[in-house]
Amino acid sequence: MRDVAVIGVGMQKWGELWAKSIRDIWVESALMAMDDAGVDHIDSMYVGSMSPGLFSSQEHLESLLADYLGQHHVPATRVESACASGGLAFRLAWMEVASGLSDVVLASGVEKMTDVSGSEATHALATAADMKWEGMSGVTFPGLYAMMAVAHMHKYGTTRQQLAQVAVKNHENGSKNPRAQFPMRITVEDVIHSVQVADPLNILDCSPITDGAAAVILVPADQVKKYKKPGVKVTGSGHATDTIALHSREDLAAIRAAAIAAEGAYRMAGKTPKDIDFAEVHDCFTIAEILISEALGFFEPGQGGPAAEAGWTALGGRIPINPSGGLKSKGHPVGATGVAQIVEITEQLRGECGPRQVKGARVGLAQNMGGSGGSCLVHILEVM
């Protein structure tokens, strides 16, 4: 296998982009990535998108987007793994370059979620759960994570305040990110008194409904000198699945797929959790960031809550988590999220992040997951 580097990134400001279609949103990001790398042709492309059918009444998205990008006839592949679709698109693009099959591959993700009503969007997202055996109960995604929160609180004594602290920290980081959908600062009190969604989670514990896209260009690491910007090397990639029904998992207070995917990525990169300078993780709900910070080995099981409360995951803390603002503040257009994490890590490792820059960052980790943890991708990227 060849070493692979990210050489260009593209992402516009996320939000409710009502004036733009799914194809326009995606093409803007893809062009930004191509311009950043200084390429006008790609050999192949991957698009992560969870459900353009339900959100935008459009399938066969990969060919549509290849056409609108002006890349007629290139091989194009849409991949779906619920909210991990973007991370999976990145992994497949990495594999294609690593294998020697292609030299310039676009990895991207997109979701246009605000063209349908809130309850329709909740339904579309709920299809990432076991529709028959979980869906019958009327449980929603916030509901599934709420049950993980209750289990974590019961097992380890995690508190409501600790959950809220994750949202407060991510909004603080997002306030320094010009692309964030909700860059406002919030307090623990705001979170605890916001609208109830699924006890104990309130609206400010949840990532929002977002329109957005993100794209990156991957090339062989030994060819980076041909391009405009410094390359960032992909040194580890891990991928794992689990039961999509939460009730089928032995421990409701842990995300096994994340731990297994992380193990794979750490082994490939020859790294341990202590070697990671910062991480972008899948904080679809506040409890998710706590569970993931434990699954990645940054903290012992049960210590994710106290660590968040102590500020260890804030910018300037022991292991900054989600300097971008995370899904919580930056937004969560599901298919785009995993690729946006790679965008943030690349820019951090290039030292381009201004007020939210992690000082001296040389090794970054991205963790993206689908559903309640039924799929997970972990990538490690390093300064070359």
Place this chain on the structure above:
Amino acid sequence: MPPARAWRNYPQLYRLEAARCTKCGTVHFPPRLVCSHCRNRSFETFRLGRTGQLVSYTVIRTPSAEFTGQAPFAVGIVEMDDRVRLTAQVVDVGFDELRVGLPVRLEFRRISAEGESGVIHYGYKAAPVRG
């Protein structure tokens, strides 16, 4: 839910038919073709006992489109006495009574009256065991 899709589930929804792996004894609900624990392919079918206890729970206050009008309602993960877990609405319970370990019993209730077919769908819900 289209009638055929609902009909396929009747043995599980109405009779709680589960499958016990003949090799490792793992209980699967709903039944499967391959044991996810040992990959054995033969099972004995049996009816789950109706009792179990909550291992986690929540109160859904913002439902999906299909459940609009029912909210707020409680949902829990139930560990059945037969050592298999399932997700169900928790009914006949005050939200402040919900706790890990709450003994519950599955009952058959209407799930939805709508559906394109006009068929009324029934399924299991969990209610606390009193006294």
